[in-house]
Amino acid sequence: KGSFKYAWVLDKLKAERERGITIDIALWKFETAKYYVTIIDAPGHRDFIKNMITGTSQADCAVLIVAAGVGEFEAGISKNGQTREHALLAFTLGVKQLIVGVNKMDSTEPPYSENRFEEIKKEVSSYIKKIGYNPAAVAFVPIS
Template sequence: MGKEKLHINIVVIGHVDSGKSTTTGHLIYKCGGIDKRTIEKFEKEAAEMGKGSFKYAWVLDKLKAERERGITIDISLWKFETSKYYVTIIDAPGHRDFIKNMITGTSQADCAVLIVAAGVGEFEAGISKNGQTREHALLAYTLGVKQLIVGVNKMDSTEPSYSQKRYEEIVKEVSTYIKKIGYNPDTVAFVPISGWNGDNMLEASPNMTWFKGWKITRKEGNASGTTLLEALDRWLRPCSGLPHCTHRLQVRRAEGED
């Protein structure tokens, strides 16, 4: 009999419009958490509202107000499986008006995926003094989410597209910031992705052949890989009987379940 998979809760955080919901929705779709017909339905509805690029985000952004404004207001929960885990993924709002909802989502997580947009001006807005990239990363650490993955998103919108130079600049700046707040960048997987196109989500992207993969170094064992999904699968189980271990809240119910 096969070993039963562990359940883990992952929160997706980051600045407003960094592509969190699109990345999360696309990942859920690619992992078989939603069928093609539903995605096609969302695509049609989004196109009718003049928001064709929101089809993956609508997997999670169910509220009418969210669809019309194109931002996530509440937290959304969805479940899918990786080769190692049953995953409940929590999509947290990036807009600063809804920070309480973001805190609710993050407090339930075992691991955080920080999405930063690589587009011209977008990264700078998120990492600025009042940007949600900084605030969300700090809140995640403060709330006890010690395992972090960074998805450098919208690599298709850099100048030129899929720019290695731009990616490396972002990794350097984000590493400096997360180190200040308490994370060790050596334990953080940085993955260049396109949440819309699917680059480096489940398979290595032919658009970024310069990317030789991510590597993390930690006392529990080193890990390496190329894709975002591989980074999620390398998550370390916390609470291995250590006296200082904090037991995290378990998400019991995904939206849409009875």
């Protein structure tokens, strides 16, 4: 899949690479002058929510990836959507720092639409505020 160009970096299982989804958590460690950092890549697919919980329960900060594509975002933010479920689980599991990556900005109309980004930011902010996050303290980052 074109949109999964670099997904193989942390996806180790053959099934993950074939299906283009993360199934199990993957760890990648590095350090800076001040910090030891462990990146935990956790699955977003609803079939592997148990693995997502395992990874998230070990985190100090979560990066919630939200798809910007028309229909994709709406499905994720809907009542039973994965965006809502993952944000709620992260907060419930004690992850109080949140970053939101608004992915697939190149697929918006027009590409990298500021209006679409702001619409997503507004709707996600409204939801995460309801579950306990302070949207003013959450960074929203447009990515592709």
